[in-house]
Amino acid sequence: MTSALLPRKGRILIGEGLVESAVLMSQALENAGYQVTMAADGEECLRLARETLPDLIAMDIIMPKMHGLDVLRSLRSDLKTRDMGIIMCSGKDFKTDRDLSELLGAFDCLNKPIAMPLLVARVEAYFGWRAVASPPMISVPEEARAEGFSCTLDASRPHIELWGTRGSTPTVGAKFQRHGGNTSCLSLTVGDDVMVFDAGSGIRDLGIRLAAHKPRKLHLFITHPHWDHIQGFPFFAPAYISGFEITVYGAKGFGKDLESIFRGQLDRDYFPVQLEDMKSTLHFRDLTEEAVEIGGAKVTWAFAQHPGATVGYKVEVAGRKIAWVPDNEFLLGYMGPPTLARDHPLVRNYARMILFLSDVDLLIHEAQYLPEEYTRKVGWGHSSVSNACLLMKLAAVRRWIVTHHDPMHDDGFLETKLNLTRQVLESMGYSMQVSHGYDGMTEYL
Ligand SMILES: [Zn+2]
């Protein structure tokens, strides 16, 4: 046994109406090395307990003036004395008294007459237990005493959840576990309103959660209909449940209209269930210049640099701006250092996107390629790390969650890439919070 586990000699208060018994107990405990005080009745016992704060009280259940169990109750209801060690002593083996003592947290209940070696052994046992079970007793300043503080998460606050953070195609395997392998999907919950951004494979898990609750209105904003942004829709459970009303928003400019695109991926040759089999009420809305208002949130959009009519979204809610731009090849073809100014001719081509993202509090945006990878991927619709960093600086974005991770980038690679991103931002003299998104990431705004 180490010295830290040895019983500590402490201060003991004896509450005992019979003087002979009290003296015997006192002598036995003092001989065992304890410091002892005596109280002749219940009231004195309670008063001395409050004044002297002993480590342990050994008291008779039947004491003059105040019953031992009432003393125990009073001690337990007071912040200063509630954790005090208690050994009850009883002249008769009343089961109810024993049970109540135990319920009130007495360490032990001994039958009188008590053999002194047994008393010392139980006292030693108490201090031995306390040395192991609780931190060393330290005297807490009077000013620090307060009612305990506890808090619970206010789930009604607006919050985002990332359900899919992989770009291009889902990934599986141990090497991808930390970031996850589902393709693009984000939800933003504001009170009763749920806005969903993209329907990559991550939307399946979101659908399972939503389907477990009563049907509601949902708003699904699609950035563009490449597979990794719509492939989860056929597995989105609320779409099959009567009572759910789902409005799908998307840009005009693809070969087909939005509804035809969703209907097309449910073609009988690709999938056994068709759009008509979905029991929810589905609406398809083309985006217009007008903002979409949902509850207290305002959703606007801007075109991104990506094959086809791809957009990014921005939500203004509760005084915060959050943007979702998972696919955006900022500064198409640029391989140089991230030092271009706003008035550089190349940067001027992106003025609308920079303006759109100006002063955004939280931007969820890609940086799919390392600069050297980008040399072989120009025109694929995705940014290099350094070009994405420059966008953050030019738009004065405050916080960046990187998403749309390349399916070739495993967890280890992504750790390195995140540190590289931070290094690039630092070299540019731009200080901002940046982290990598992962499937399941949840943040309250
Ligand atoms: Zn994509």
Ligand SMILES: [Zn+2]
């Ligand atoms: Zn795409």
